[in-house]
Amino acid sequence: xxxxxxxxxxxxxxxxxxxxxxxxxxxxxxxxxxxxxxxxxxxxxxxxxxxxxxxxxxxxxxxxxxxxxxxxxxxxxxxxxxxxxxxxxxxxxxxxxxxxxxxxxxxxxxxxxxxxxxxxxxxxxxxxxxxxxxxxxxxxxxxxxxxxxxxxxxxxxxxxxxxxxxxxxxxxxxxxxxxxxxxxxxxxxxxxxxxxxxxxxxxxxxxxxxxxxxxxxxxxxxxxxxxxxxxxxxxxxxxxxxxxxxxxxxxxxxxxxxxxxxxxxxxxxxxxxxxxxxxxxxxxxxxxxxxxxxxxxxxxxxxxxxxxxxxxxxxxxxxxxxxxxxxxxxxxxxxxxxxxxxxxxxxxxxxxx
Numbered sequence: 001x002x003x004x005x006x007x008x009x010x011x012x013x014x015x016x017x018x019x020x021x022x023x024x025x026x027x028x029x030x031x032x033x034x035x036x037x038x039x040x041x042x043x044x045x046x047x048x049x050x051x052x053x054x055x056x057x058x059x060x061x062x063x064x065x066x067x068x069x070x071x072x073x074x075x076x077x078x079x080x081x082x083x084x085x086x087x088x089x090x091x092x093x094x095x096x097x098x099x100x101x102x103x104x105x106x107x108x109x110x111x112x113x114x115x116x117x118x119x120x121x122x123x124x125x126x127x128x129x130x131x132x133x134x135x136x137x138x139x140x141x142x143x144x145x146x147x148x149x150x151x152x153x154x155x156x157x158x159x160x161x162x163x164x165x166x167x168x169x170x171x172x173x174x175x176x177x178x179x180x181x182x183x184x185x186x187x188x189x190x191x192x193x194x195x196x197x198x199x200x201x202x203x204x205x206x207x208x209x210x211x212x213x214x215x216x217x218x219x220x221x222x223x224x225x226x227x228x229x230x231x232x233x234x235x236x237x238x239x240x241x242x243x244x245x246x247x248x249x250x251x252x253x254x255x256x257x258x259x260x261x262x263x264x265x266x267x268x269x270x271x272x273x274x275x276x277x278x279x280x281x282x283x284x285x286x287x288x289x290x291x292x293x294x295x296x297x298x299x300x301x302x303x304x305x306x307x308x309x310x311x312x313x314x315x316x317x318x319x320x321x322x323x324x325x326x327x328x329x330x331x332x333x334x335x336x337x338x339x340x341x342x343x344x345x346x347x348x349x350x351x352x353x
Contacts (some may be wrong), residue, residue: 138188139203145195147279152182155279162267163286164298168338169309170282172329177251194278199227207232215276219244248275250285260287306342311351320349
């Protein structure tokens with residue numbers, strides 16, 4: 001250790017002298033101004049530093065840094081200074097909730113007229129498209145033309161009460177004459193078909209709707225002459241047979257309407273009925289059935305009475321012609337929950353045995 005200090009005594013003497021000069025001599029003779037002048041006169045040779053570190057960086061005379069990445073010279077960008085902000089108070093109540101901000105600098109191509117504006121803080125959200133108004137299930141038909149009953153069950157119950165014929169009997173006949181019409185017709189068109197003169201209604205915009213309400217001759221398939229779409233062919237296969245003068249969901253003939261229509265109109269309290277109106281047609285069938293059966297009760301019918309209602313309306317039980325009308329009728333009667341049974345009744349084409 002001793003040998004180390006002896007070899008490097010010059011270094012230690014230099015350090016000690018430097019400390020004495022800095023700590024004791026300079027504070028005595030130097031003033032702050034002299035120190036500032038002394039520092040300003042100290043100059044470094046930048047070229048020597050560049051050689052020392054071997055960096056090829058050139059410092060421009062205006063002391064501004066040049067970017068290391070060269071921009072495309074085809075684009076000329078101009079810096080737009082942000083709008084001046086309000087000065088921030090240094091004292092008083094103005095200091096409350098005051099936070100200095102640093103506005104961002106926006107670059108815009110020189111010569112451009114599209115100066116960016118301040119982006120709103122609350123961007124409006126797109127509104128949802130309004131839902132379309134629901135189409136009403138019923139047409140606003142003249143109340144004086146609409147018959148009572150808005151559903152299948154209601155119209156059969158009304159006709160049953162008016163004619164003293166079980167609704168299951170009337171319904172069983174209806175489902176033979178018009179298939180599943182009473183099951184598939186929509187509520188609004190049910191109301192339309194249950195109104196007088198619907199065949200000329202403003203709501204009958206499609207001729208196929210006239211066919212849907214059975215406003216066509218059963219034989220020829222042609223829409224009635226007094227209708228809005230008179231002459232339109234309703235048979236899907238385009239065939240046209242001989243006229244039968246049978247119309248409506250209960251397939252009544254013109255003769256039956258002429259003969260039994262006045263009685264049905266009286267029961268319903270209207271001046272005139274038509275076989276194309278649902279309730280009118282069912283009521284006329286009730287009048288015909290009651291005349292054929294001559295029942296002793298409005299509800300308690302025997303199996304013989306039930307079969308006679310079907311046979312009397314069709315004109316036979318359909319054994320000879322192979323339609324088996326009475327058999328189909330009895331199946332429907334069970335399906336609709338009719339009281340009693342017609343299974344035990346003897347079937348024959350003579351409806352008056």
